[in-house]
Amino acid sequence: MSKKKLTMKEIAAAVDVSVMTVSNVINGRDHLVGEETKRRVKAAIDELGYRPSATARALRSSRMFSIGFIVLYDERKFLGDPFIAALADGLCAQLAEQGYSLTIQGVFTDELSEAKAFRRMETDGLCLLLSGSQPTKYNLRELLKSLRQPIVLFQEGVQRAEPDICSIRQDDRGGGRLLAEHVVSRGARSVLVVVPQVEWPAISERVGGVREALHARPGVEMRVLVSESEKDADVQAALTNYLDQGGKPDAILAANDQMAIAAHTVLEQRGLTLPDQIMLTGFNRFNFWRYFSPKVTTVISPAEQLGRTAATALTRRIDDGEFEDRDIVLPVELVQGQTT
Structure with missing residues (x-):
């Protein structure tokens, strides 16, 4: 029975x-x-x-009790990115507590024309993390807005004319300022910022923060070095070429920790000691950071909390009919390691 x-x-x-x-x-x-x-x-x-009963809940409320997480990225293994994985962890954990499921979908820029399949997504709301050029991101946003679902946009601002979109981001610009001020206070007069070729709004904000901080410091030079990707080999090739051409910055500010670790290999091979001859910083401080020696000076990213915050904001919007706050910024914190 x-x-x-x-x-x-x-x-x-x-x-x-x-x-x-x-x-x-x-x-x-x-x-x-x-x-x-x-x-x-x-x-x-x-x-x-x-x-x-999920079926009964959906019938009573005309809801799917499902949220979509869409990532616009050129790398096929996008969940291997520690920031994206941490966002997904936070989303999954918080949505599960609130009785929602999560659907994760990658969209690649060369397949954007085929993204009309998203019109069939059976979700109550969407979370977006977008890379690439502004026109590319705009096209996908417009397509997804046509679904008439509330949207949480990670790491980007929103326009006043977009009432059903909420921006949730960490203070990347503030983090960039913290790192720049930190290395300058330790004597740096030439700073090299190493970034990937793919356009991430968060990394653009970090570079903007560095530029703002150094603008207030006369006599400090800043250059930006673009790596083909965030992969170790590409970062090392770009930095090797830069050093071979006579570049020797006082400090290297990498866009994230994995790029900083890749850069460290090149510096070690050149016999450059840290931090006496050159300083090095990263960004995000995810779990793998603690397993690398020397400990890299970096900025703590609240990526998992961003995901949890998005889940809460989106489900409340579904309940209440509007976002309580359309622009949420979480603070970051500098952690000094052994490389500055």
Whole structure:
């Protein structure tokens, strides 16, 4: 004999709250519920083994209880990027707590004309992380806006004419300023910023922050070195060529930690000691950072928290009909290592 399925009414009776309170917790509206009550309801759900019917929820609310995460990127193995993976981790974890699933899809710039398949996406909202030129990003944004779903845009600002788009980003410009001020305070008078060829808005912001900080420091020179990609071999080839042509900066500010680690190999081969002869910084400080020696001076990225924040903002928008805040910026923090 099959076990009788528990109802929300029985959960409510066990915790001595209303059925609406239980429904709010189960359906991701737990911001309407006090922390202690939410804890008791979730404990009862776990203890009693309640499992909501996804089909019934969709029929009652005309929702799919699914969110899409779309990445516009030229690399086929885009989930190998630690920033994208951390965003996805945060999204998955928070959406799961709120009863939503996550669909992840990569879009490649050379296949953008075939992206009309997104019109068939059965989701309630979308999260976008876009690389490439402004026209390319604009085309995909316009296509996805035609789906008439609320959108969270990672790492970019929004226009006032886009009322159903929310921007969630970390303070990359502020992070760039922190790194530039840090190396200059330690004597750097020539700074080389190493970036990948692919256009990421976050990296553009970091470069902008460095430029702003150095503009206020007369006599400090800044140059930008473009690597074909973020891959070790490409970063090392670009830096080797730069040094072979006589370049010798006081500090190298890499766009992220993996590029900084690649650059370190070249500096080590040249016999340049860090930080006495040259300084080196990265950006993001994901888990692999702790396994590399020397510890690279870097900036902590709240990437996973960006994903969690996006999940909360999007599900609240689905409940309430509008975004509470359309421009959310999370702070970053400089961590000094052994390379500056």
